[in-house]
Amino acid sequence: MRKILAVIFLNFIQGLRERIFLGVVFFFIFLLGLTFFLSILSVGESAAVTRSAGLSAMEISGLFLVIFGFTFSFYNDKTSRMIEVYLTFFSRYVYTAGKLCSFLLIAFFYLILAGIFWVIILIINGAFFWQSWLGILSIFLKLSIALSLNLLFSCLFSSPIFALLCTLFIYASGEIASQALKAVIIYFKSPISLALFKTLKYILPNLDKIDLKYQLAYAQVPNANFLVSMFFYTFCYCLFLWILSTRIFIINRS
Amino acid sequence: MFKRFQLPLIGFIVFFSALYFSSRLEKSSAQLKVKKIFYVPPYSYINTISGSFKVSVADIFYIRAILSVAEEEKEYLDYILSNLRLAVELDPRLTSAYIIGGIVAPRGKEEIPQGIQFLKEGMMRSPLEWKIPFWVAFNYFQLEDYLKAGEYYKIASLLPDAPRYLKGLTAWSYYKAGKSDLGALFLEGMLDSVNDPGLLKSMERKVEWLKNIVFLEKKVAEFKNIFGQWPKELNELVDKGLIKEIPKDPFGKGYYLDDRWYDQRYAGKVRSRF
DSSP states (O other): HHHHHHHHHHHHHHHHHHHHHHHHHHHHHHHHHHHHHHHHHSSSSSSHHHHHHHHHHHHHHHHHHHHHHHHHHHHHHTTTHHHHHHHHHHHHHHHHHHHHHHOOOOOOHHHHHHHHHHHHHHHHHOOGGGGGHHHHHHHHHHHHHHHHHHHHHHOOEEEEHHHHHHHHHHHHHHHHHHHHHHHHTTTTOOOHHHHHHHHHHHHHOOOOTTTTTTHHHHOOOOOOOHHHHHHHHHHHHHHHHHHHHOOOOOOHHH | OHHHHHHOOOOOHHHHHHHHHHHHHHHHHHHOOOOOOOOOOHHHHHHHHGGGHHHHHHHHHHHHHHHHHTTTOOOOHHHHHHHHHHHHHHOOOOHHHHHIIISSSSOOOHHHHHHHHHHHHHHHHHOOOTTTHHHHHHHHHHOOOOOOOEEEEEHHHHHOOOOOOHHHHHHHHHSSSSHHHHHHHHHHHHHHOOOHHHHHHHHHHHHHHHHHHHHHHHHHHHHHHHHSSSSSSHHHHTTTTTSSOOOOOOSSSEEESEEEEEEEETTTTTOOOO
């Protein structure tokens, strides 16, 4: 455990020092400014727009931060031979777990920081309610899945571009899979293809199911059961991806 | 010496050349008279690709419609309604879209039926939202179809969370044409259903518009009592000192007196030019 904490600490500090972090913070401030002006334009719905656009801005900027930050850091370790230093002191499991957790911590830190700015805008527009923070939790869970996917692809591919693009595309397909598959199923009526599409739907991350943007835009709070299910779904999915990634990492290293 | 200023000088010339060509491009593109394309993507595509960002995407189309409300071209109403239709399909709780599409966007009586159609579609999507039939009733009221107005007023009053005053006002809608004082009361009651200050302002304009009509009709009746005949124009009220000036029409293009003074239904009625 202490070893994992050491890797987390090292990567967390390094991650915050990177220019990507600062760049994403500025990008978020720009998006938040846009949100503020959008709320002025959206007559009659300014509260809902401030909430939903703010959450969307946080999710998009957070996604850029974790994907670019993680890919850059992971491949930088490889090219600078830093990975050899890590693996001399820590096991491969500790390395991948530490790397993943450190970026989860960076994502969490970023979301808290962005959340503070967002809450200020909500208060200015009279759209704040204390459960708004649940939106940040939902985004954190989604970013956790994105990070785990990134870890998997980073372990799988030797090219950072491949890892980055694969993560982005799988994330996007996780967002739109349920709607897109519903449309596709109409054309394939055989039970085999239906079963195939259903399996595909469950294999892909069900990001639309762990999203709270719609409910929170209208100040609706989901029940505790739903929140607990969301948390356990994300935990199991990330744990599975971490185990798979580590196995691939071990095979590749040996 | 020259070499020192060579590069900044070239930079200066290039920069101002770019400004010059930019202004030329602007002028020549204005001459091209490019036809505006009123395109709104189909719901099925947008619904599929928007994923969990549906609310934000719906907001974009909603704002797109609001930004077009001020445009003068006739095609714009269809464009506004298509954008709003897409917005409410993506996010059925976007009730403000209905007041924009059904009440604010249609200008003039000839456009109101399109607003009514849009609101009726909304009633199918959100059957428990009392505000939508309420706005349909308001539009029928503007069209002077009081029977239909009463019908939708009644529907609204029976839905959950409908304010109490709706029930009391239902009967008033069944009154016949020319009851502008009732219309003003009807609208004032409607103001309670609007929470947003921006929307409230635009609705208050309509209340002001109707109240001016009530005021002018009272003065026209006063004119008839004093002089024994209907005035031919509203200016006569000013000439005879009954009013200082004809109030400014905040909604239409000016008030005028219905010239069918020989018909009991229209005698002394003040209208607004759309």
